[in-house]
Amino acid sequence: MSFRSSTKAERTAAQAWDYLSSAVTSAGEHASNAAGKAGAKSQELAGKAGGRADEAWSRASAALDVLAGRKPSRPWGLIVGVGLVGVALGWAAASYARAALERQAEEEERELAQTAVIVTPGE
Numbered sequence: 001m002s003f004r005s006s007t008k009a010e011r012t013a014a015q016a017w018d019y020l021s022s023a024v025t026s027a028g029e030h031a032s033n034a035a036g037k038a039g040a041k042s043q044e045l046a047g048k049a050g051g052r053a054d055e056a057w058s059r060a061s062a063a064l065d066v067l068a069g070r071k072p073s074r075p076w077g078l079i080v081g082v083g084l085v086g087v088a089l090g091w092a093a094a095s096y097a098r099a100a101l102e103r104q105a106e107e108e109e110r111e112l113a114q115t116a117v118i119v120t121p122g123e
Contacts, residue, residue, distance in 0.1 A: 017067050024060045027053060 062072065 013067065020060060020063055020067065024057070024064070027056050027060065 065072065
């Protein structure tokens with residue numbers, strides 16, 4: 001039974017690969033045909049369609065990578081960006097806390113100065 005399911009899984013993967021390869025090929029042909037027919041006014045529309053074709057191409061490439069068993073790359077730009085935002089927020093929080101502590105210390109010092117009683121020894 002496991003041999004039969006393995007064969008079925010292999011057939012499904014092969015069929016998915018064929019469909020995906022066909023879709024990638026037709027998307028490339030469609031994009032090149034659309035770019036070839038672009039005139040002065042339609043260049044703007046072709047640019048928009050090209051953006052969509054680029055998205056379709058990147059998605060198809062990702063699907064091909066998955067079917068081929070390759071792991072997707074890490075989004076290093078996003079990781080670095082989130083790290084920098086975290087550092088900036090930490091710095092801002094530390095600066096705010098430091099300023100609040102200084103204000104509190106100044107306030108306590110003023111209160112002590114106002115309530116201080118000066119005692120001088122009598123002669």
